[in-house]
Amino acid sequence: NIFCSWSSPNANVVITGREPVENWYSEENTHVYGKEPATLKTGHFTQVVWRDSRELGVGVARNRSGQVFVVANYDPPGNYIGSFAKNVPPPGGFEIPKIIVDRPLIDDCKVITPKPEKHVRIVDENDPDQFDEFSRAMLRHHNEYRRRHGAPDLVLHKELLRDAQQWAEILARDDRFTYRQNSKYGENLYCLWSSDRHAKPNPRDVCRSWYEEVKQYAFAVEPRGVIKGGQFTQMVWKGTRELGVGVGQTRSGKVIVVCTYYPRGNVLGQFVANVQKKTI
The missing domain is CATH 3.40.33.10 (CAP)
Structure with a gap:
């Protein structure tokens, strides 16, 4: 502000x-x-x-x-x-949480000594013991599209992978297709139907379906109201650095892919700075 x-x-x-x-x-x-x-x-x-x-x-x-x-x-x-x-509920819409100071501050607030963050970046995305091939392929295709728009490469992150997989399994169990409420991560969703209980979508097809929303997006202006092309914008959001991937399948055969992003994108007032036109 x-x-x-x-x-x-x-x-x-x-x-x-x-x-x-x-x-x-x-x-x-x-x-x-x-x-x-x-x-x-x-x-x-x-x-x-x-x-x-x-x-x-x-x-x-x-x-x-x-x-x-x-x-x-x-x-x-x-x-x-x-x-x-x-x-943003109306006045009285939620309880005021207790304020807990978990880091030492000096009186004039010029110096902050934070505790080590729990969110630890995992940079070795090519280690087969850490990430499955589907996740690595999703990462690869994300980064191919991000480079077109001048955005830095993402890395896979274990915490985001767990969150994405958990939500994919919940959606599959309940046979739903909706974004997670109050998540601290950005999120993209994809769904297809297959009679094969072990089927996984083609990572290129998943990423291409999100990227094709670029046709709906107006560059160089801040969107008003509902975003047209929101999965595309999250995919190439310049400020995002980390990625998680999860897959679940419903009893009826729908395969659901969830991608989580940190820091999350699609922040009002920040689209022009974070979603650039294609450069390559």
Whole structure:
């Protein structure tokens, strides 16, 4: 979130913490609860109260003309398309969680010494003992498409693989085809029918089906409301670094493929920076 205030260059004006937050929260007056927004007119408000966000960083700077800028960063970020109803309920819509400080901070907040993160990257995607051939093939085809759009290669990650496989098995067991609610990962889904109980889709066909949504996507503009081409955009999202793959089969013979992505893509306001036109 960004806030700007103006004062004369020589004035020693101090911005209070209340001013930017109240400014952002005032957008609540025009926010419509319970549905996905068509535009992000209340995006500052929704990020302030986004349920899944847990950590906050704040910076302040003044330029020579007297403008004072306040920047607030949030992790995990909010304003994900498809997650507004769950993450921005009306006042009183969810309990306020207990605040737990799990990392030492010095008083002026200039230095943070975090604990080691549990999310450990796995970079040896070619080790046959770690990943099956289907997952490696899915990774290979993802990266082929990502390179076309100037996005860095992904790597397979064990935690994402477990999450994708778990969700694929749940969908297969319940004979459903839907995205996981409140997941911290991005997600793409694919389904086909086969009478072979051991069938797996062709990885190239799966990735091609998602990539072909590029035909529906308008580059260089931020989408409004529902994304056209959302599986394509998640596939080539520049900020994503890690991939998980899972496969499940229903009793009726449907084969479901789930891919999970971290950091997740399809963040409102970040499409232009993360989804580039084809370069090669």
